[in-house]
Amino acid sequence: MPEAVAHIGSGKVRELYALDEDRLLLVASDRISTFDVVLPTEIPDKGRVLTGLSAFWFARTADVCANHLVALRPDGRSLECKRLEMLPIECVVRGYLAGSGSKDYQATGEICGHALPPALRESDRLPEPIFTPATKAQTGHDENITRDQAAALVGADRLAEVEATSLALYRFAADHAAERGIIIADTKFEFGTDAEGGLVLADEAFTPDSSRFWPADSYEPGRGQPSFDKQFVRDYCESLGWDKTDPGPELPEQVVTGTRARYVEAFERLTELSFGRYLEDPETVLR
Numbered sequence: 001m002p003e004a005v006a007h008i009g010s011g012k013v014r015e016l017y018a019l020d021e022d023r024l025l026l027v028a029s030d031r032i033s034t035f036d037v038v039l040p041t042e043i044p045d046k047g048r049v050l051t052g053l054s055a056f057w058f059a060r061t062a063d064v065c066a067n068h069l070v071a072l073r074p075d076g077r078s079l080e081c082k083r084l085e086m087l088p089i090e091c092v093v094r095g096y097l098a099g100s101g102s103k104d105y106q107a108t109g110e111i112c113g114h115a116l117p118p119a120l121r122e123s124d125r126l127p128e129p130i131f132t133p134a135t136k137a138q139t140g141h142d143e144n145i146t147r148d149q150a151a152a153l154v155g156a157d158r159l160a161e162v163e164a165t166s167l168a169l170y171r172f173a174a175d176h177a178a179e180r181g182i183i184i185a186d187t188k189f190e191f192g193t194d195a196e197g198g199l200v201l202a203d204e205a206f207t208p209d210s211s212r213f214w215p216a217d218s219y220e221p222g223r224g225q226p227s228f229d230k231q232f233v234r235d236y237c238e239s240l241g242w243d244k245t246d247p248g249p250e251l252p253e254q255v256v257t258g259t260r261a262r263y264v265e266a267f268e269r270l271t272e273l274s275f276g277r278y279l280e281d282p283e284t285v286l287r
């Protein structure tokens with residue numbers, strides 16, 4: 001717990017603090033959400049896995065786009081970051097048909113104004129990754145918007161820049177992950193601008209909370225895919241017949257242990273580092 005710093009925001013599973021005028025502290029908890037509900041049981045080290053992965057990707061994509069990472073704290077779950085002016089859109093890239101993209105495609109044959117081939121099935125790979133911006137909903141779900149609506153919010157030039165940058169980041173990470181048996185089906189970025197007006201990648205990047213990670217070895221289009229990290233939790237919750245309203249159920253020990261192992265496995269496959277090494281010295285992910 002940071003001392004004597006102002007708490008300025010809470011996400012479902014993260015907290016944001018102000019360190020000074022120029023820097024924020026982003027702290028990832030071990031809380032887990034499923035079906036949009038935060039469960040009463042934590043997954044030990046989940047926040048460290050997500051912070052370590054995010055820092056790993058920031059280090060590896062710095063030449064694609066500047067990012068807000070200033071320092072990774074020794075606790076392994078806190079990132080000191082540059083304070084930015086945040087853009088008012090969510091920048092989503094989709095390489096596969098899933099989630100709200102799939103719903104929009106079923107209803108209209110397109111996603112955010114991208115015409116797509118007919119007869120795509122659930123989970124199919126798209127011909128090319130597409131940029132599908134969304135609004136930032138304060139409560140409830142982000143809503144997909146067209147590029148014209150996004151341009152009205154950030155300006156046409158800035159939109160062109162975030163689209164090209166988002167696609168380049170996705171291609172880099174999706175290729176890296178695919179070589180290690182993980183499909184990154186889609187991902188969400190948040191960008192800000194610095195004092196000079198430069199575009200900066202913020203928030204978390206390519207974590208299982210900001211992306212859909214699917215195990216490549218069981219990939220089978222035509223159905224929904226199991227989540228790399230949360231599938232044990234979802235299966236357990238489905239087995240209870242829980243109505244998916246708050247409060248969610250406590251998780252039994254074997255579901256906690258199995259889920260923690262999946263997070264650690266994602267970390268180790270993607271970074272090629274042992275998670276034990278990360279706990280000893282978090283900065284290993286930056287080198």
Ligand code: PZK
Pocket residue numbers: 009010011014015016024026027068081082083084085086192202203204
């Ligand atoms: C910023 N959020 C989302 C809300 C969280 C995260 N570098 C930055 N500069 C200015 N603002 C933000 C960031 C970042 N990242 C991020 N809101 C503002 C958010 C609540 C809890 F952990």
